[in-house]
Amino acid sequence: MQHIADTLAQQGFVVIDNFFGDWKILKQEAEELAQNNAFRPALIGQGDAQQHNITQRGDNIFWLENDKFSPTQKAFFDKIDTLQSFLNQSFFWGTNDIEMHFAIYHQNMFYQKHLDNFKNKNTRRLSFILYLNENWLPEHGGELRIFSNKNENDYTNIQPTGGRLACFVSAEIWHEVLPTSVPRYSLTGWLRRN
Numbered sequence: 001m002q003h004i005a006d007t008l009a010q011q012g013f014v015v016i017d018n019f020f021g022d023w024k025i026l027k028q029e030a031e032e033l034a035q036n037n038a039f040r041p042a043l044i045g046q047g048d049a050q051q052h053n054i055t056q057r058g059d060n061i062f063w064l065e066n067d068k069f070s071p072t073q074k075a076f077f078d079k080i081d082t083l084q085s086f087l088n089q090s091f092f093w094g095t096n097d098i099e100m101h102f103a104i105y106h107q108n109m110f111y112q113k114h115l116d117n118f119k120n121k122n123t124r125r126l127s128f129i130l131y132l133n134e135n136w137l138p139e140h141g142g143e144l145r146i147f148s149n150k151n152e153n154d155y156t157n158i159q160p161t162g163g164r165l166a167c168f169v170s171a172e173i174w175h176e177v178l179p180t181s182v183p184r185y186s187l188t189g190w191l192r193r194n
């Protein structure tokens with residue numbers, strides 16, 4: 001885990017392949033929830049100003065609740081909780097909350113360049129995304145594009161390959177999801193300090 005902290009400190013983001021072996025079970029759970037119409041269009045903004053704007057953000061999401069975790073969701077949560085303890089020791093973030101949702105981007109959906117933190121409500125410290133897609137190919141698009149925090153013209157594209165975890169510092173790292181040509185599944189979350 002030292003590698004995760006070092007890379008985060010250096011470039012503000014880190015990608016870890018094969019972070020969670022049981023990701024296919026999470027994918028099945030997301031698919032079942034989708035079949036039961038449990039997903040809702042994701043909103044932008046906060047409080048009363050929340051709105052659905054597909055030209056900015058086209059994913060559908062399902063928030064996970066701690067007291068309703070499946071065994072596999074709990075196992076993933078515990079892994080993130082361990083990471084949280086480690087990063088709190090490294091960066092003194094003092095985060096004490098983990099929030100997570102499943103996300104599906106259907107064909108042609110995307111999420112425009114943004115920061116994950118609301119300017120006036122700076123509670124999110126780390127964003128993390130576990131990808132749930134088998135056999136992702138370059139022609140599927142749907143990459144996470146992470147912009148450099150040193151040079152705004154510089155970016156890294158990350159394919160949403162199953163089992164891979166992408167993490168970045170929520171308040172610093174601009175990022176976007178490029179249009180996908182096939183359904184794109186993920187489990188996205190944040191370490192927060194309330």
Ligand code: OGA
Nearest residue numbers: 111116129144177186188
């Ligand atoms: C988000 C987000 C990135 C991704 O949900 O805020 O930026 O790769 N997701 O899914």
Ligand code: MN
Nearest residue numbers: 114115116175
């Ligand atoms: Mn984001």
